[in-house]
Structures are given as structure tokens and as C-alpha cells.
Amino acid sequence: MSDLSTREKIHPGTAPGEDIALEIVGDGDFATTDMTLSIGPAHPATHGVFRIVLELNGERITAARPVIGYMHRGFEKLAEYRDFRQIKALVNRHDWLSGFSNELGVALVVEKMLEMEVPDRAQWIRMLIAEWNRVLNHLMFVGSFALELGAITPMFYAFRERDEIQYLLEAATGGRLHFTYNQVGGLKLDLPKGFLAESVRLSKLTQERLPDYFDLVLGNEIFQARTVGVGPLPPEVALSFGVTGPTLQAAGVPEDSRVTEPYLKYDEVDVPVHLGENGDSFDRFACLLYRIQYSLHIIDQIHDHLPAGPVNTKLPKMVKAPEGAAYQRIENPLGQLGYWLESDGGRTPWRLKMRTPSFSNVQSIPYLLEGMLVPDAISVLGSVFFVVGDIDR
């Protein structure tokens, strides 16, 4: 499916003077050598310790090899030494920008194995926080992508919003990055007093400010010149690499597990999905922005639905999942997150396999970068959204 030889010529950028046919006179003893440029592991464009080795002919990339593993922290193995309640504090660290979604996935898969009924209110609150977490995550990428293209201001705008949202989530969870708010069977605590009013206010405020990003970044002529038609990812290639999330939706594939395989109460709210047409950097970024908008739309619906009731269930002193295995996938901000949990009936998982979106998304990078110019590579690297910890785990 991912036959590299059949791909069409897709890169509009030309290096200065590269289409000039030089006639070599004399003995023709004129040769150029390719240059190997190692971007990373510590490089501003890789936000984290991601390394990519480029073979360059001038500014043209002839081959790109991502080198991952600089941040391998052995989460899957560590999880085998933590009990079912403790692993949520581990998993919210592999993708540090979507801590809540990660721990939600673990909570859901453990509950699935225990066949546990989770109170309605807990499920709605989980959705609320997960959507806020998605907004937080996407705002970060909105800022960093623009920063990589040389626009410094959107980063500050994004952090203006992020700060307020983080204060909001801190009020409920006590954490700004690693929330550790889920627990098996529900949530640690109910929402604090005044949380909802603040949440409503922030949702409104963020929606009012969202047009700033559409105008300042998406509508900017230079931004469009840098991204439109750059690094298009055809849907079948994207699917063959296992690319998910906004990167896949930009290619026009309506895959979003909140819609296609709803968990929590996502079947009771309207979940719009924005689809791109060409799967290029511009579409990927547009999908990201629209996902913020639609997340806020979902948040507004949750505000209207939130039922009263308990938020957790009484747990035995030691949670033990029965022998067997379960798989749960959820729509993480960056794509599909899957947890395969296998238990031998003991107090810790026998195996916890993580299927993380960033890992699959970066697999498409060699395909996307081949034949591209270095500045375009930045535009692609920034728009195939990944978190390094999520790649290496």
C-alpha cells in the first residue's frame, strides 16, 4: 500500500537555481557530494529529543531517517510493576500534553476488564476534562507550529489561553500537566464549587479569541505560501502507516473514535469532525484549529447535560483485574490511543501495550520528507503532530 515508487511529484518548492541546466565544459571533473545533516536530538524544531537524519543535496532532501528512542523510559515494563490504580500516574506522562486522556484510557480499559459500571456524572466530567485537555494540547501545537514557521506571536496568544485553562483544571484536579484525576470506577473527587461557572466563562472567552488564530495564522498569506500543497499525505498512505488524529482527518478520512466507536457519553453529544481535502500541512493545521473549536462546542454541550450524582464507586482494597485481556481505544488529542491490557489475575498487569498516536504519525515522516526542501521539512515536522515522549514511551 505504501509503495514509494508510485507516488506522484508533489512538492511545489524549488531550490534557487536548481532547474538551471549547467553545461559542464573542460574535462567535466565536477561533482557534488551529498551532505548529511543531523537535526536533533536537541534542535528547536524537534520539540523534545527527537532526531532526524537528513541526506541533503543542496537544500533538497534525498532521504530522511527519524531516529527515535532518546526518551525511552520503559513505561510498558514499569506498568507491570504497578497495580491497576497506580498505572494511571505512569501513563499520564508518556504524552505529557494529554495527561488526562491517557489516564482516561487506562481507567476505561481496567473498568472494561472489571465490567464495572461508572456513575453517569463521572463519565460526563471525564468528557469535560478530556475535552479541555484536548484544547490545551491543540493550543500548544498551534503555537509551536507557527513558531517553527517563524511567527512568534501565536505562541504567546496560545499560552494566554492555556494559562487560564490550566488554572481551571488545576482547581479540579490539583495538577497542571499530570492530572491523576481519574481512578478506576470514576474520579478522585467531584468538581469544586464554582468550577462550572468558570468553565462556561472560559469556553465563551476561548471561542471569542479563536478567530484570532484563524486570522493571524491560517489566513496569513505567508503561512499559506509555506503550507498549502506542502507534504500532502494521501489517505491510503496515511492509513497504511497507521496515522491517526488530525493528521489523518486532514487527509479526508472521517476517523475519530469519539464518533466511530464512542466511549463515555460521546454518543449523546454532537461531535463534529473537520475534514481536510489534500492532507497537506495547511489542512493538518486547519484540522487542529477546527478541533479546538469543536471541542469547545462539545464542552458547551456537556455544560448543559452534566447530571448530578456520585462520581466514584466503592473499590475493594486491592483492585485485581480478572484473568484475560481487553483493548480500549480512545481519541487522544493527537490521534488514536490504544491500551492492550492483559492480566493473569494478579495485582499488577501482566502486560500493558500502548498504541500511541505519535509513534504511528512519525512513521510517515520519511515518506513525507523525501524530495523536499529543508524549510518545507520544518513545515511537515511541525504539522505531523507528535510528542516525543509519546513516540518513545
Added chain:
Amino acid sequence: MNVELTASLSPAVFVPAPSAFDLDVAFGITVAIKVAFILALFLVVPLVVGYMEHKAMGRLQHRRGPVAAGPFGTLQLVADGIKFIQKEDVIPAAADRKVFALAPGLALVPAILVFLVLPFGPGVWAVDLELGLFYALAISSVSVLGVMMGGWASANKFSLIGGLRAGAQLIAYELPLILAAIAVAVQAGTLSLVGIVEAQATFTLPGTDLNLWFVFPQILGFVIFFLASLAELSRPPFDMPIADSELVFGYMTEYTGIKFAMYLLTEYAGMVSMSALMVVLYLGGWQLLPGVGLPGCEGAGGMFDCGWLGAIGGVVITLAKILILTFIMVWARVAYPRLREDQLQRLSWLVLVPLSLINLAVIAIAKVVVF
């Protein structure tokens, strides 16, 4: 007959306008005063512009900018300078040591030398060269040599690409810059920067007595000059040679401490001198408004022979115009992402160069027919 022809074709002998620093004292003292004047300008004005950039960027980005060092953070750049001096001077092991050390200086010195001809007010210039405009443009493009040397000598791939990009960018944007400036010289009929200011003070719309700056007939040229000077200075959105998300910091990647500061100072001094050139070429020099001279001035439409008060007023007006222009540069930096290298080249060769040729042709024809 030959002699007569030569005589009739040879231009009037150029008499440099006297500088206020040409005092009736020993030659050496005059030179010392002028050097002190240029160095003072070079060291103070870029700092003011730098502070303005910090503050303006901060405000445009929902920050406050520097607040801690000095009142309202005004001494931030001084503190930065002290910090730069204290830093260890690291030279990479593989670097070409001599070239590496020489490069920042080579970039910096031309940036100082441009100030030699820039008129800041009535009589406030070091020297009025007959070829002032030519000199300013020529000397300012020497800086890129320092940039390319730094890129090459650093023995770093990012630096090398940055240096080469800077070279390519200079070649591409020098042309529209010079073509735009030539149009001004054509309209003014002189290459002397003081002469150009004077020509603007006396230029009136044909058929009326409405005094106009050159920016009005040459708005196209002004825009071209502005864009090209942004590119010359590698300021965003034309900062491909630095492009921190791709090239780490381009040709400056390996530089530390005072050498790095010298590159930075080059950039800010370049902003000031390019803005000053724009003020002189297009915005009427130290005229407050078109047709409004300084109080107490007499010669050439109220532009010269002003006395101390008028001279100071003229300098203030020029500096204010420079600040406005540099603010627009900062604004562009805040608002725009950077162009890609090929888009940058395309913009110059396919848009700016033809437009500046049209501008030059129109002005040249108008000069003969209308003005």
C-alpha cells in the same frame, strides 16, 4: 570644439555642505569630534531601537517586555551587553580560528561606517560626500562578507547553510534596493544625501506650489526599498539566514559572548542606518511635514542654517521617523511567519526587480517631461 563640449557636459563642481562639526580648530580635533559623534550615534540609537523592540514586541504579544533592569527596563540591553562580555568566548575546535574571530568585526565595521554620511539634522552629519548614497549602499553590503565568513569558519553545517543563504539573499535584494535608490537619485539629481534632503524640501508638485516628499511620487520605490532593506538585514519575514527553527541560529550558531553581541549590534545598527536612509531618501529628512520647515531655519525651504535649537529639533524629528520605521519592522516580525528560501528569491527576482525597473523608468521619464 572638443573642449567646449566637455565643459558643457561636465556637471557643476560639487561643494559639500558644511557639517556643524567643521569647527574652526585643528583638523585633528574636528576628526575626533566627528568620530565621537558617529560612535555615539552608533552606540546609543541601536540601543534605543532595541529597547523599543523589546517593549513593542512585549505589548503586541500580551507580555510586558523588560521591567527589571533600570526604570521600566530601560537598562535591559546594557545588562545584556555586560552579560555578553562576561561569557566565555568559545571557538569550536574545528573552526578556522582567524576567520572565525575576524568575521563579526568585519560585519560590524561597515555598519559603523554607514553612519559617516547619514544626515540627522541641519548640519548634523559627519561628512557630505558627493557619492553619499553610493557610499552608503556599497559599504552596507560589505557586512554580508562577515556573515558568510562566520558561516564558513564555524565548521558547522547549520552555520554554513545560514551563511550561504545570507549571501544568496544579499545578491537577490541588493538589486531592487539599488534600483529603488537610483530612482530617488534621478529625481533629486544628486547622489549626496544632504542634496537629496534639500531636493525634497524644494520639490513641488508640478503646476502647484505644494511641497512633496519623494515618498509620494515614489511610493512604489519606497515599498520596494523597505522590503529589500528588511531582507538585507535578515529581519523577519526575511530571516531565512537565521531561521531558528531550521538552522538553530544560522551563521551565529557557534558564536558566543561578545562576538555574538557584535552580530546582534550589526543587525540593530543596520536597522537604524537603513531606516535613516529611508528617512533621507523618501521621508524628507528632518522636515516635520511636507512643506513645514523647522522654526528658525532659512536656507532651502527652511531646512538649513538653523542654529542650535533648529539642529536639535531636526535630529529629534529624524530620530522619531527612524523609530517609526523600525517599529514597522518590529511589527512585521511579530505578525508574519518567515518566507521559504525559494519564495524569497522568487519575490525578489520576479516581483521586486521588475517593479523597481518600472519605477525607475517612470521616474526617469517624469523627470524629463514633468518635473
